[in-house]
Amino acid sequence: MSNDYILVTKEVTKRFGGLTAVDSVSIAVRRNTVTMLMGPNGAGKTTLVNVCTGVYKADEGRVLFDNEDITELPPYEIYRLGFVRTFQIPVPFQSLTVLENVLASMKSDGENPLIAIAKSRWIKHEEGAIRKAFNMLSKVGLSKFWDLPAYKLGAAQLKMLEVARALAAGAKLIALDEPIGGVDPVYANRILSYVRSLKDEFDASFLLIEHRIDIALPYADYVYVMDKGKIVTEGRPSEVIKNPKVIEIYIGE
Amino acid sequence: MEVIPPIVLYILVDFSVYLIITLSLNMEAGYAGLPQFGRVLSVITGALVAGAIPGRILALLYGYPHGAEYASYEFNYRIVNELNIILEQSPLLSIGVFLLTLIMAMMLGAAVGYVTSRPAIRLKEAYLGITLLAMGDVVMLISLYYSPIIGGTTGVMVPDPFRWVGPYRFTAATLVLLTLSIVVLIVVERLTKSPFGRALRAMRDSEVAITVYGRDIARLRTYALIVGASIAALGGALYTFYTGGCIASTYTRLTWTFWPWAFMMLGGTGNNVGVVLGVLLFVIVKTFIVTYRGVLAPYVPFDPVWLEYTFVGMAIILIAMFRPQGIIPERPIFTIARKKIERIFTTLETPEEIRA
Numbered sequence: 315m316s317n318d319y320i321l322v323t324k325e326v327t328k329r330f331g332g333l334t335a336v337d338s339v340s341i342a343v344r345r346n347t348v349t350m351l352m353g354p355n356g357a358g359k360t361t362l363v364n365v366c367t368g369v370y371k372a373d374e375g376r377v378l379f380d381n382e383d384i385t386e387l388p389p390y391e392i393y394r395l396g397f398v399r400t401f402q403i404p405v406p407f408q409s410l411t412v413l414e415n416v417l418a419s420m421k422s423d424g425e426n427p428l429i430a431i432a433k434s435r436w437i438k439h440e441e442g443a444i445r446k447a448f449n450m451l452s453k454v455g456l457s458k459f460w461d462l463p464a465y466k467l468g469a470a471q472l473k474m475l476e477v478a479r480a481l482a483a484g485a486k487l488i489a490l491d492e493p494i495g496g497v498d499p500v501y502a503n504r505i506l507s508y509v510r511s512l513k514d515e516f517d518a519s520f521l522l523i524e525h526r527i528d529i530a531l532p533y534a535d536y537v538y539v540m541d542k543g544k545i546v547t548e549g550r551p552s553e554v555i556k557n558p559k560v561i562e563i564y565i566g567e
Numbered sequence: 568m569e570v571i572p573p574i575v576l577y578i579l580v581d582f583s584v585y586l587i588i589t590l591s592l593n594m595e596a597g598y599a600g601l602p603q604f605g606r607v608l609s610v611i612t613g614a615l616v617a618g619a620i621p622g623r624i625l626a627l628l629y630g631y632p633h634g635a636e637y638a639s640y641e642f643n644y645r646i647v648n649e650l651n652i653i654l655e656q657s658p659l660l661s662i663g664v665f666l667l668t669l670i671m672a673m674m675l676g677a678a679v680g681y682v683t684s685r686p687a688i689r690l691k692e693a694y695l696g697i698t699l700l701a702m703g704d705v706v707m708l709i710s711l712y713y714s715p716i717i718g719g720t721t722g723v724m725v726p727d728p729f730r731w732v733g734p735y736r737f738t739a740a741t742l743v744l745l746t747l748s749i750v751v752l753i754v755v756e757r758l759t760k761s762p763f764g765r766a767l768r769a770m771r772d773s774e775v776a777i778t779v780y781g782r783d784i785a786r787l788r789t790y791a792l793i794v795g796a797s798i799a800a801l802g803g804a805l806y807t808f809y810t811g812g813c814i815a816s817t818y819t820r821l822t823w824t825f826w827p828w829a830f831m832m833l834g835g836t837g838n839n840v841g842v843v844l845g846v847l848l849f850v851i852v853k854t855f856i857v858t859y860r861g862v863l864a865p866y867v868p869f870d871p872v873w874l875e876y877t878f879v880g881m882a883i884i885l886i887a888m889f890r891p892q893g894i895i896p897e898r899p900i901f902t903i904a905r906k907k908i909e910r911i912f913t914t915l916e917t918p919e920e921i922r923a
Contacts, residue, residue, distance in 0.1 A: 367779075393781045407772035409837075410765070411899045413908070417762075418769040419780045424762035424902075425787075427794050431757055440762065440902055441911065448915050460912065461899060483780055 317381065320345045320487045320519045321366065321397070326375035328358075328365050335361040337543035338375065343487065344536065348513055348520045350551075352527050353540035354563060359523045362540070363489045367399045368392045380486065396486035400476035400493070406464035412475060413460040416447035419479035450478040453515065454508055470497045470505060477509070481516055489521040499529060506533040527564070531555065539563070571738055574858060579741050580809055581850045583748035587802035589827040589834075589842050590755045591795040596828070597837040597897075598759055599791040600771030602692055605683065605699030607823035608706055609796035611815070612679045613672040613803025615710060618717040618813025621668045622726050625650045635715035638723050647724040655730040665728035669804055676800025680793035687792060688785040703820055710815035722814025725807055740809050747805060751798060756839050758794065760900055767791055768837070768900075821876070829883045835893030844894055852878065 321343040328336040336358045343349040351359050364370045366377050368389040377385045379397050387395075407415050420443050423429050424436030451457040454474035459467065467475060473493045480488045490509070494502035509520055510533055524530040531537070537554045539546045547557045554560055571579075588610055595603040619638070626633035631646045654661045686698050710716055717723045732739040758764060770777045770787050778784055803823075807813045826849075834845020853875055856863075860871035867874065886893065901908060 390778050390781050390783065393779055398779070401776075405773045405776045407769045407776065409772055409897060410768060414765055414769075414899070417902075418765055418777070421781060422762035425766045425782075427758055427763050427790050430761035430763035431754065433757065433761070436762060437903065441907075444903070444908060444911050445915075448912055452915055457912065457915070460908075461905075463899060479780065 318344055320380060321521065322378040323362070323366060324376045324378070326362065326365055326377060327373050328361055328370055329373050334543050336365060339540070339543070339545055340375075341538050341545065341548075343519055343521055345519055346513060346517055347535040348509060348522055348533055350522045350524060350530060350534035350537045351540060352524055352530070352537060353546075354525060356542075357540040358543040359525075359540055360491055363399055363491060363521070363523060367397060367489065369399075393483070396484060397489070398480040398483060398485040398487070399489040400473065400480060400491055406467070406472055406475055408465040409463055411461050411463055412451065412456055412467065413444070413447055415464050415475055416450055416478050416482045417443055419483040420446070447478075447482055450482045453481075453512060454478045455504075470494075470501050473497075474505060474508065477512065481512060481518065485518060487519045487521060489523065491523045492525070493522065494524065494526060494529060502526070502529050506530060509533065527555075570735065571741075574854060576737055576741050578850055578854050579745055581854065582847055583741070583744035584802050584806045584809070585827060585830060585850060586748045586843060586846045587751045587805070588799050588823065589830045589846050590751055590839060591798035591802070592827045593831050593836065593839060593842050594755060594759065594767070594798075595791050595795040597831060597842075598764055598771065599767040599788065601687065601788065601791060602696030603699060603795070604696040604820075604824055604828075605701070605703035606799060606827055607818050607820050608683065608699065608703035609676045609679050609799035610803035610806075610823045611703070611706055611710065611818040612676050612796070613800030613805075614807045614813050614818060615706075615717060615803075616672040616675050616800070617668050617804040617807035618723050618725055620671060621664045621728075622647055622650060622723070624667075625653070625664065625726055629653060638715055638718040640718060640721040643718060643723050647726055650726045651730055654726055654728060658731045661728040661731050664726065665808065668808070669801055672800045672804035673797040676803075677793045677797040679800070680796025681789065683796065684785075684789040684792040687788050700820060700824070703824060707815055707818050707820075710818075717813050717815060720814075720816070722812055722816075724812050725810075727811050728808060744805050744809060747801070751801070752839065752843065755798070759839060760902055762902065763790070764900065765902065825883075826879060829879050829886075832886045832891070832893055833882060835895040835897065836891075837897035838893065838895050841893050841895035841897075848894075849879070849882070 319342045323339055323341050325338045325340055326336055327338050339362055353359055365372045368387050372385055376383055379395055384392050407418055410418060422436055422439055429435050448457055451460060454477055456471060456474055493505055512518060513520055522530060522534060531551045534551050537551050538548045539554060539560050541563050546559050547554060588606060592603055592606050595601045623633040623637055626637055626646055632642055636642050637646060683699060683702060687695055690698055712719055729736045729740040766782060766787055770784055774784055830845040830849050831842055833849060835841025856874050856878060860874050864871045
């Protein structure tokens with residue numbers, strides 16, 4: 315596959331017992347785009363992302379990230395390469411502050427106890443990391459809450475915290491699992507516009523998993539529609555929305 | 568003979584030793600979230616080093632029996648008495664033996680921590696807790712029934728590195744212990760207020776997330792267990808030197824695992840300052856109960872020997888029920904001064920915020 319694509323799946327299949335959750339799915343995410351994966355509940359969107367990020371092992375097919383085969387890699391190796399997923403239900407470090415949540419996503423030499431004891435060996439790096447973390451937090455509108463423990467944040471804020479953590483960690487591709495799930499339309503729009511500006515600013519790519527197409531579609535560059543484990547159709551948002559199969563899935567026959 | 572009243576010395580010694588051990592527990596259980604129910608294992612490791620090694624080294628140097636017979640009850644008190652006469656005349660040798668033993672205790676403690684980290688990589692929660700608890704009991708029982716190490720059920724005497732101080736031996740030893748416990752407090756504070764401490768707390772909060780963010784939790788657990796065990800071993804060795812004797816039956820899981828848990832829970836899990844307070848309060852109350860239980864005897868319908876245990880047990884239950892976070896709960900931790908962070912913050916511009 316050419317260098318234009320950050321993520322490519324080749325006929326990926328994942329089965330759970332008799333159920334084929336993902337059935338020979340091939341998608342490609344172009345660099346510096348917001349690519350949307352839409353489909354009704356149970357279509358296999360989250361499972362596909364879990365296979366891509368190493369949470370589940372693919373039964374068949376290959377996953378390529380940045381021209382590298384990552385099919386067999388464990389999650390932390392895939393993270394190391396720059397492919398990060400955020401969780402459908404955000405998993406913050408509850409008792410850590412908002413700032414610390416971002417800091418924890420960045421590595422430091424001071425995590426080795428022998429180095430941790432000598433503050434002079436990690437303080438410079440730490441200050442740089444704090445500056446970077448604040449920069450990220452301000453980009454997602456959370457810098458004002460930097461010293462709050464994460465458990466005090468609301469659902470939308472937690473999702474943006476996830477994005478900040480991922481970007482701070484140097485992610486090239488972020489899989490956002492339902493970033494606007496359970497969020498009212500005004501803030502949903504704001505979150506999605508943050509995503510678009512982050513894409514430009516950090517030259518990052520986003521794989522957006524959503525079923526609320528009414529709100530999310532205008533923010534996508536390219537769309538894949540999934541149903542019952544298969545890709546039903548793909549294309550630009552304006553084309554996809556007119557596709558009879560999509561109308562059938564969402565509105566019924 | 569002593570300038571400080573014995574009851575104060577008693578409190579200070581218990582406070583110092585238990586502070587060291589409870590801080591090590593807090594790092595593993597409070598920060599890293601590990602079910603460390605085998606704290607006694609590394610404490611007894613330190614005690615074994617102090618009980619078995621310095622005496623033998625000195626015996627070897629000065630031509631006394633140093634093999635299995637060193638720990639025999641027939642010879643041990645005679646050998647150690649001779650060694651103490653030598654130590655009494657040589658402050659330098661005393662200090663050297665003392666420091667060397669502490670270093671060895673910490674190193675062996677670290678090794679024991681590494682060994683316990685092997686099952687800790689695969690086991691979780693209750694299973695890990697039970698495994699650690701069993702490991703502690705096994706080492707205690709082996710030391711108790713295999714006499715060539717530290718004399719089995721009769722124990723051994725330990726060469727006294729404080730004897731040269733003279734009549735104020737106990738005061739001096741107490742102050743050394745107290746000083747070292749404050750050093751440990753400073754070291755543990757530095758470790759926990761660092762990226763290392765943050766990584767441990769992050770792992771405790773969500774193992775899945777910290778793995779996704781590129782950390783190897785097996786390595787983090789190993790670090791925590793090694794550091795914690797080596798600190799606890801230091802505590803065990805110091806206690807042994809202070810008491811001047813070492814007998815395995817002292818090192819029960821009640822006194823060296825569950826009491827530190829109670830102290831930590833009372834003071835504040837995940838808060839080192841809380842631990843200081845918890846240990847101090849418990850030790851004071853415990854000491855007064857032990858000292859005055861004779862007075863209380865007519866008012867309790869059981870042997871007052873059990874008052875101490877009843878008190879600690881009750882306290883654990885009450886804390887768990889009414890204040891599980893402890894007297895001083897965990898607070899947000901800043902690796903660098905809050906003011907400095909705020910200065911970094913104000914140099915950056917801030918766009919509109921999103922609401923909860």
